[in-house]
Amino acid sequence: MPGPETAAIQRKIALMGYPCVGKSSLTLRFVQGHFPDAYDTTIEDLHTKLFKFQGKPYDLQVIDTAGQQEYSLFPRSCALDVHGYILVYAIDDRKTFEIIQTIHDKIMENVGETSVPLVLVGNKLDLQHSSRSVSTEEGKKLANAWKAAFIETSAKDNTAVQTIFEHMLYEIESAAGNIQPTKKKECRVM
Numbered sequence: 001m002p003g004p005e006t007a008a009i010q011r012k013i014a015l016m017g018y019p020c021v022g023k024s025s026l027t028l029r030f031v032q033g034h035f036p037d038a039y040d041t042t043i044e045d046l047h048t049k050l051f052k053f054q055g056k057p058y059d060l061q062v063i064d065t066a067g068q069q070e071y072s073l074f075p076r077s078c079a080l081d082v083h084g085y086i087l088v089y090a091i092d093d094r095k096t097f098e099i100i101q102t103i104h105d106k107i108m109e110n111v112g113e114t115s116v117p118l119v120l121v122g123n124k125l126d127l128q129h130s131s132r133s134v135s136t137e138e139g140k141k142l143a144n145a146w147k148a149a150f151i152e153t154s155a156k157d158n159t160a161v162q163t164i165f166e167h168m169l170y171e172i173e174s175a176a177g178n179i180q181p182t183k184k185k186e187c188r189v190m
């Protein structure tokens with residue numbers, strides 16, 4: 001006889017960052033497995049995905065936010081019941097990296113907890129040889145200052161996209177005391 005089914009663990013994750021850094025492309029790559037070929041400005045989308053992490057089933061809700069500029073208001077949907085934040089910049093666009101600090105500060109102001117699970121993502125890694133303008137070291141340093149995980153990805157080439165969400169769940173579950181950190185916290189870079 002089959003055993004009782006394990007209920008999926010529900011976690012809500014928000015992607016934030018300047019417009020055009022690839023938040024929707026990363027989300028669609030992860031949720032639907034493809035790279036959209038047309039750019040479509042996001043108002044705000046909520047996606048769901050069943051995902052297995054460390055042998056456990058997760059029911060993920062992924063909020064793909066409208067891109068935030070310097071003076072954008074903090075999205076209300078990101079203020080409540082969000083377990084972790086994925087902050088995205090594009091490695092070929094310095095402005096998107098500079099603004100990620102402002103977005104980080106707004107998260108801290110609005111969520112009001114000292115420790116918030118965060119993953120910093122440098123997207124568009126496929127452009128690293130032609131037009132990189134933010135170094136890996138700079139990304140790593142910022143993530144260290146925030147005590148966040150760090151990863152460089154390409155939604156286009158499907159480089160390390162799933163790893164973003166594994167890092168996110170690791171940050172969420174270790175902050176909640178549900179898993180033991182395996183080693184002293186450090187950046188995980190692909």
Ligand SMILES: Nc1nc2c(ncn2[C@@H]2O[C@H](COP(=O)(O)OP(=O)(O)OP(=O)(O)O)[C@@H](O)[C@H]2O)c(=O)[nH]1
Pocket residue numbers: 017018019020021022023024025026036037038039040041042043065066067068123124125126127153154155156157
């Ligand atoms: N080269 C490259 N282009 C990418 C990558 N990810 C996204 N893009 C392109 O960047 C543009 C913006 O992508 P989106 O995913 O719509 O960006 P977004 O951050 O969701 O944008 P907003 O909805 O305006 O906030 C599109 O033209 C994508 O094709 C990537 O990994 N590499």
